[in-house]
Amino acid sequence: xxxxxxxGLVPGLVAATLLAWGCDxxxxxxxxxxxxxxxxxxxxxxxxxxxxxRIEPLGGTTTFGFNVDARDLCSSGGPxxxxxxxxxxxxxxxxxxxxxxxxxxxxxxxxDGRGGECAFFGGTASVKDGNGSWRQEQFGAIAxxxxxxxxxxxxxxxxxxxxxxxxxxxxxx
Amino acid sequence: xQVVVALSLLNGVTAALAPVTPAQxxxxxxxGALVQSAGGTQQSALAVLPAVxxxxxxxxxxxxxxLNLPGTITTEALTGTTxxxxxxxxxxxxxxxxxxxxxxxxxxxxxxxxxxxSSTSNGAQxxxxxxxxxxxxxxxxxxxxxxxxxxxxxxxxxTLPGVGYVVxxxxxxxxxxxxxSGLTVNLIHVYRQxxxxxxxxxxxxxPGVVTTTGEIIxxxxxxxxxx
Numbered sequence: 252x253x254x255x256x257x258x259g260l261v262p263g264l265v266a267a268t269l270l271a272w273g274c275d276x277x278x279x280x281x282x283x284x285x286x287x288x289x290x291x292x293x294x295x296x297x298x299x300x301x302x303x304x305r306i307e308p309l310g311g312t313t314t315f316g317f318n319v320d321a322r323d324l325c326s327s328g329g330p331x332x333x334x335x336x337x338x339x340x341x342x343x344x345x346x347x348x349x350x351x352x353x354x355x356x357x358x359x360x361x362x363d364g365r366g367g368e369c370a371f372f373g374g375t376a377s378v379k380d381g382n383g384s385w386r387q388e389q390f391g392a393i394a395x396x397x398x399x400x401x402x403x404x405x406x407x408x409x410x411x412x413x414x415x416x417x418x419x420x421x422x423x424x
Numbered sequence: 425x426q427v428v429v430a431l432s433l434l435n436g437v438t439a440a441l442a443p444v445t446p447a448q449x450x451x452x453x454x455x456g457a458l459v460q461s462a463g464g465t466q467q468s469a470l471a472v473l474p475a476v477x478x479x480x481x482x483x484x485x486x487x488x489x490x491l492n493l494p495g496t497i498t499t500e501a502l503t504g505t506t507x508x509x510x511x512x513x514x515x516x517x518x519x520x521x522x523x524x525x526x527x528x529x530x531x532x533x534x535x536x537x538x539x540x541x542s543s544t545s546n547g548a549q550x551x552x553x554x555x556x557x558x559x560x561x562x563x564x565x566x567x568x569x570x571x572x573x574x575x576x577x578x579x580x581x582x583t584l585p586g587v588g589y590v591v592x593x594x595x596x597x598x599x600x601x602x603x604x605s606g607l608t609v610n611l612i613h614v615y616r617q618x619x620x621x622x623x624x625x626x627x628x629x630x631p632g633v634v635t636t637t638g639e640i641i642x643x644x645x646x647x648x649x650x651x
Binding site: 299301302303304305312314315316317318320333334335336338340343345347381382416417418419420422424 | 479480481482483484485487489500501503505506507508509511512513515517518519521523536538540541542544554555556557573
């Protein structure tokens with residue numbers, strides 16, 4: 252049986268990773284208002300994630316910075332505070348977060364057998380191609396600490412996959 | 425009176441010997457480009473990390489479509505991001521990106537620049553690095569310095585005849601490496617110089633004085649962490 256976690260966007264990259272994680276581990280039943288801070292819920296991998304740097308996915312160099320604070324969500328189901336900016340270099344694509352969706356957040360330990368802590372988060376962002384106009388799109392992102400990895404996907408299908416940082420740092424608290 | 429003086433001295437000695445515990449802190453900044461001259465300063469959007477309290481985090485970004493000062497600099501899409509947090513460790517990281525750089529009428533060109541720095545401290549060890557800082561398709565005074573996206577040795581200095589000199593991948597470290605560490609990376613730092621004074625008379629010649637009259641910095645990222 253697989254854990255079901257509703258993401259705001261459910262991008263392919265995020266959903267695929269989540270599904271694999273959920274199917275490989277014991278399921279902890281979730282109530283209507285679960286206590287996330289007991290280490291077994293959706294905040295098991297940490298409540299705060301901050302980072303910035305660069306990755307080299309197949310699509311080309313991508314740089315990013317973010318700060319996500321889910322302590323209110325983890326303790327009482329409250330909102331998520333945060334910011335994210337990402338630049339995908341080949342098309343000069345810029346992504347700036349506008350809102351974070353609490354239902355998109357989940358954090359885990361040892362997500363894929365490489366250890367560390369990972370967080371999924373998503374919401375709505377302003378997106379701009381080169382010198383084009385800004386538009387709004389939903390985004391989903393994954394950030395992992397130790398080893399540091401990052402990935403982001405837009406609703407239009409643009410994705411970096413989850414890849415190791417070649418510079419910068421991600422810190423889970 | 426002597427007792428008071430002695431106690432005061434003792435207090436001073438005690439204070440001097442007390443272990444200094446640096447406050448937990450993170451700081452950072454990033455920007456795409458800065459031009460400084462006698463006429464003033466022009467800078468693209470600057471991202472500066474605000475003060476971060478213990479057990480908190482923050483991120484700030486700056487963004488501009490380009491910077492165009494004819495004869496000095498043209499670029500596209502400049503962005504800067506800086507973030508930091510304090511918890512079981514203090515960590516800060518900053519990234520600046522700039523596309524299609526042209527300085528001083530083509531004297532220096534690059535297709536893209538990425539400055540990336542990070543600093544961490546856990547109270548026993550503090551480190552910083554500029555990994556991921558690259559200059560793509562960089563040409564300086566007609567000489568191709570990088571082919572594709574590549575790194576340049578830190579603090580590479582190249583003379584620019586009639587202008588001054590440029591330092592590529594300029595790295596300016598700070599901190600003690602135990603409690604605190606910081607690093608600033610300026611991917612392209614042009615120092616514009618001019619010769620003032622000097623000349624010869626019947627009595628002999630006096631050397632002129634080289635002075636820096638302006639600076640151009642493109643792709644700058646800085647981070648600091650202390651605990």
